[in-house]
Amino acid sequence: RLASPQELPGAGWGGAARGPAMDLFGDLRRMNKRQLYYQVLNFAMIVSSALMIWKGLIVITGSESPIVVVLSGSMEPAFHRGDLLFLTNFHDDPIRAGEIVVFKVEGRDIPIVHRVIKIHEKENGNIKFLTKGDNNEVDDRGLYKEGQNWLEKKDVVGRARGFLPYVGMVTIIMNDYPKFKYALLAVMGAYVLLKRES
Amino acid sequence: LRKNVEDFTGPRERSDLGFVTFDITADILNGKKWLEENILTSIFSIFDWNVKQLFLYLSAEYSTKNNALNQVVLWDKIMLRGDNPRLFLKDMKSKYFFFDDGNGLKGNRNITLTLSWNVVPNAGILPLVTGSGHVSVPFPDTYETTKSY
Numbered sequence: 001r002l003a004s005p006q007e008l009p010g011a012g013w014g015g016a017a018r019g020p021a022m023d024l025f026g027d028l029r030r031m032n033k034r035q036l037y038y039q040v041l042n043f044a045m046i047v048s049s050a051l052m053i054w055k056g057l058i059v060i061t062g063s064e065s066p067i068v069v070v071l072s073g074s075m076e077p078a079f080h081r082g083d084l085l086f087l088t089n090f091h092d093d094p095i096r097a098g099e100i101v102v103f104k105v106e107g108r109d110i111p112i113v114h115r116v117i118k119i120h121e122k123e124n125g126n127i128k129f130l131t132k133g134d135n136n137e138v139d140d141r142g143l144y145k146e147g148q149n150w151l152e153k154k155d156v157v158g159r160a161r162g163f164l165p166y167v168g169m170v171t172i173i174m175n176d177y178p179k180f181k182y183a184l185l186a187v188m189g190a191y192v193l194l195k196r197e198s
Numbered sequence: 199l200r201k202n203v204e205d206f207t208g209p210r211e212r213s214d215l216g217f218v219t220f221d222i223t224a225d226i227l228n229g230k231k232w233l234e235e236n237i238l239t240s241i242f243s244i245f246d247w248n249v250k251q252l253f254l255y256l257s258a259e260y261s262t263k264n265n266a267l268n269q270v271v272l273w274d275k276i277m278l279r280g281d282n283p284r285l286f287l288k289d290m291k292s293k294y295f296f297f298d299d300g301n302g303l304k305g306n307r308n309i310t311l312t313l314s315w316n317v318v319p320n321a322g323i324l325p326l327v328t329g330s331g332h333v334s335v336p337f338p339d340t341y342e343t344t345k346s347y
Contacts (some may be wrong), residue, residue, distance in 0.1 A: 077250075096269060162324060
């Protein structure tokens with residue numbers, strides 16, 4: 001015989017058992033305007049807090065990009081593609097041979113993580129330096145701009161101070177597969193908007 | 199030993215090129231570079247559970263008329279966890295060309311060679327450590343025109 005709605009737990013109209021997705025949409029239907037606005041505000045607050053934390057990190061470290069993901073294998077075996085690096089860029093920190101710096105070549109967006117192998121510093125603090133990836137045979141002059149032979153302080157995004165392995169892989173996957181990024185954002189957005197605090 | 203040649207890897211002006219051969223005796227396990235035969239009684243291990251590798255490098259530091267501070271890395275080596283932490287290297291040639299920015303190596307009496315290393319952890323902070331002990335090397339007053347290596 002057919003089970004009656006009262007016997008099946010969680011069964012409403014339609015007679016089918018409800019999973020968590022159905023619950024979410026049920027919530028959405030039951031929400032009135034005020035609750036919807038509340039959810040939107042909640043969502044906005046989460047986004048704002050995340051942005052504030054990021055901006056705070058930029059201020060504390062002095063670097064425009066305090067957390068970077070290693071994109072190439074030029075610093076292996078120390079750093080692999082997908083590792084996360086934490087940078088500082090204090091103005092008074094001198095650049096010395098052996099340090100790992102993240103720099104941007106003029107005109108290019110992609111930051112490069114390599115080691116400083118030569119510095120020539122004048123008395124007034126002006127410094128020019130040369131970098132090389134640990135895993136590369138030659139120094140970075142081939143990567144610099146046409147005619148540029150040295151890097152300067154202004155090219156530096158930061159000094160690598162700490163690192164976490166593998167964690168940055170998520171960023172690389174999201175870059176290489178944009179559909180994955182949109183799907184992830186859509187799921188996260190839907191969850192935050194629809195989940196009611198009970 | 200020093201020559202003055204055109205720096206063919208970089209700018210077109212003539213710069214001083216230095217040639218250095220060196221010996222490295224280092225006991226990285228104990229964090230010290232020792233030049234005598236003392237047995238070290240306090241032993242600490244730099245290769246703990248969180249150390250993936252050490253990046254060692256020999257740098258030459260000196261001052262010239264052109265630049266108040268110059269540092270040039272002459273040689274480097276990656277020492278993985280599990281590698282022999284004691285180094286006995288003799289008659290090593292520098293891995294990288296020792297070009298000065300200008301002509302500051304001629305007659306420069308005080309080039310300091312130091313061994314340092316970058317500790318690369320499995321996760322965490324990346325410290326730079328300088329070994330104790332360094333060597334001062336003077337460069338001659340004249341250029342060599344004969345072939346060196």
